[in-house]
Amino acid sequence: MIGGFPIELLALQLFTGLALGSVFVLLAVGLSLIFGLLTVVNFAHGAFYMLGAYAGVFFIGYLGNFWLTLAVVPFAVGAVGLGVERWLVRPLYGRGIDYPLMLTFGLAYILVEVVRILFGAEGMPFDAPDALMGAVNIGVGYFPAYRLFVIAATAVLVVALWLFLEKTSYGLVIRAGARDSEIVRVLGIDISLVWLVVFGLGTAVAGLAGVLSAPMRSVFPDMGTTVLVEAFVVTVVGGMGSLAGAVVAGLLVGVVVSMTSLFAPAMAEVSMFALMALVLLVRPQGLFGKKGLMG
Template sequence: MLDIPLQALAAQAFTGLVLGGIFVLMAIGLSLIFGLMTVVNFAHGSFYMLGAYVAFSLMGVTKSFWAALVLAPLVVGALGFLVERFLIRRLYGRSPDDPLLLTFGLSLAMVEGAKLVWGKIGLTVDPPRQLAAAVNLGFMNFPVYRLFVIAVTAAVLVSLWLFLEKTSVGLVIRAGSRDALMVRALGVDLNRIWLLVFGIGIAMAGLAGVLAGPMRGVYAEMGVEIIIDSFVIVVVGGMGSLAGAIVAGLVMGEIVSLTTFFAPRLAELIIFIVMAIVLLVRPSGLFGEAGLAE
């Protein structure tokens, strides 16, 4: 009797890993931008949506999922550069509410803009032929494409870690997030660093969108839905903490998946319950440093 539930639970846990992967890609970008620039980027979900749409269009032009997978995050990241350089940069040194309002407005404009460009009706994207099948994992049939999403997420995380820990630019980024004034005093041009970080964070949101497209379809409101979940994960992980974003993203993916198994109606609510509990016990999040978010 017990082996069937155990198999089902294993299947459920594995499915949760993919949900968590998308969460992590979103939350890392948000956390990176917040940690370094104290910008609460409300437009993050819209860049996720844009990544999915741009990939759809690029697939139409290049006829290749792989080209779209590489190019779409770069296109979206480049757009992130422009947003930082010409919009957000003007608001540094002002109240943190100002960039929040700016990005909030931007997200609304982007959703409506996407409807103008790609239409109000959602689009479907197919995974590439090579990844379309399902593979038998012993306890379940699992779509190869979802395994691929897990692999891409892991590869991106490792690259990001190497970049932050092993390169001199990474060193400056880490220093800048601790004490921007001191780094400036040492003669580093932090404007360029912020531009870079914003671009990287946005490109990761774009990548998450590209990856989510073939699983969930592409529609203008897709970013509005995920941004709330992503903020919850960043708060639970600790604002600005990359390790926190990864751990909280994966844990939330698992919690949502397992809750869906036992009490599907609660699946929407559970992440907020978890957030409330975490904040009661650790007000600055699992990995957060007290005072950073103030």
């Protein structure tokens, strides 16, 4: 017994926190990617996440298969992302960080409203596939099979992104472009194509997060609003633009929220912001962030 709670409950609560944390990682990766490589603060991240969930509803009705849907949705949302970068964000590069911020802020409202008009305001049903229904005994208690799958999917996604960015020549070009776009351009590489791909990738990941979250968090037009906040907290705590930071911060935020929910449920929501404030006081650039990136 610790603090009046049995050890098994605390262990399960901790595990729940890590699982919740992996959802936070999933939510934050796309945002972190776009910010880290383009210095674009994508306020439409939550809207792309919501688009992912609705694309999931659409494709699962059309294809009838969850796994196929999971494969198709990132491409569909990524395609929207490509269009947004090409025609909306691109003209704003070099004008300061607040221009794309304002643009994506407005875009988020438009996307939500379009979905509301097309699909209605009350939301759509979306169930986990039959194979992942139900709970699995993980030793300290029962845990939803679907959440275990989401943890695995997030791990695969993060590793794949890391390999792509760090170990491939495309990744090398992308990282070089983020560090000094001028030189990359001089070397004869079409940097605007690189930025296009990165933005598309970031939105595709947001879409994937949306469809993966749909069976847990329901599908409705405003589902992205709170997600944006959660993703920002994780990104800021981890350090803007750091993939490793997003992973560590996501898990940390998950555990903090979960433990607070047990000991002081009224504080559950506030706890992640308290954590953020604390981190910012000690390390203003975030846990893994580089100093002066925003300057």
